Amino acid sequence: xEDVEQSLFLSVREGDSSVINCTYTDSSSTYLYxxxxxxxxxxxxxxxxxxxxxxxxxxxxxxxxxxxDKHLSLRIADTQTGDSAIYFCAETPxxxxxxxxxxxxxxxxxx
Amino acid sequence: xxxxxxTPKHLITATGQRVTLRCSPxxxxxxxxxxxxxxxxxxxxxxxxxxxEERAKGNILERFSAQQFPDLHSELNLSSxxxxxxxxxxxxxxxxxxxxxxxxxxxTRLTVT
Numbered sequence: 001x002e003d004v005e006q007s008l009f010l011s012v013r014e015g016d017s018s019v020i021n022c023t024y025t026d027s028s029s030t031y032l033y034x035x036x037x038x039x040x041x042x043x044x045x046x047x048x049x050x051x052x053x054x055x056x057x058x059x060x061x062x063x064x065x066x067x068x069d070k071h072l073s074l075r076i077a078d079t080q081t082g083d084s085a086i087y088f089c090a091e092t093p094x095x096x097x098x099x100x101x102x103x104x105x106x107x108x109x110x111x
Numbered sequence: 112x113x114x115x116x117x118t119p120k121h122l123i124t125a126t127g128q129r130v131t132l133r134c135s136p137x138x139x140x141x142x143x144x145x146x147x148x149x150x151x152x153x154x155x156x157x158x159x160x161x162x163x164e165e166r167a168k169g170n171i172l173e174r175f176s177a178q179q180f181p182d183l184h185s186e187l188n189l190s191s192x193x194x195x196x197x198x199x200x201x202x203x204x205x206x207x208x209x210x211x212x213x214x215x216x217x218x219t220r221l222t223v224t
Contacts, residue, residue: 031210042113042201042215043154088154097208098144098167101154 004089004102011108018076020105022089027070029091033099034063034074037086046074046087076107084109114138115216117202123222129190132219136183136204142166143185144205144213145177149198160185161208192223 004024012018024032033048049056049063049072056063062075076083086104093100114137124130136143145157147170156169160179171177174192179185189196199220203213 040217042115042217043203044113044215045212092210096167097142097205097210097213098156098159098169099146099213100156101146103153 004091004100006087006089006102006105008103009106009108011110012079014079014081014109014111016079018079018083018107018109020074020076020087020089020107022072022074022102024070024072024089024091026091026093026100027067028094030094031092032063032065032072033090033092034061035088035090035101037088037104039085043088079107079109081109081111083107113214113216115202115204115214117200117216117219119219120217121220121222123224124192125224126192126194128192128223129188130192130221132187132189132200132202132221134185134187134202134204134216136185136202137214140204140206140214141183142205142208142211143179143183144203145171145185145187146201146203147198148201148218149195152198154201157187166208189221194223197221197223 034046035043060077089102090099116135141162144159148154157171159167177187199218201218202216205211
């Protein structure tokens, strides 16, 4: 079966880099995603990576994919207090467009 | 603002009751997805509709049902409510059935007392 796991909490200081990790079990996943949820808000797609890629960079965000270890990470450079939120890793099973989410990592950025 | 609207924002009801949650997708989006977010289960996919037809089913209880209307808005019906149904229910929409970006609404918070 499919399962996505994340650490629950990460605390960093403003200006530092944050790295949020995720492991998944469905090796046939097509796309892997990172979503952000701010308090009282819905989910916002941050970035995604196709399963045949190793890395994707988008401004302050870097996604690394290790397909052999089924490990996905999101690095946020120069983390700001506005980055404080819950970050969800998600995958799509092949042939579907539905999302399987991890439990989310709460990122707390202190000044 | 994602362009996806959900009503109501909050709903408080008693066990055994039935409620209807409503979602209007972004203009032009044909797919609607429902997700449930609870403390113990996390964020789980419930069901997807595409252009009025059920497309995919996830961990949706038999007490729950959904439909998508000709104007593409969708309703999620929850009946015989239990305390454990208390959760945040999100609707998302996308253009089609492929790997298009899903845009999430702000959610409906359901509290069952």
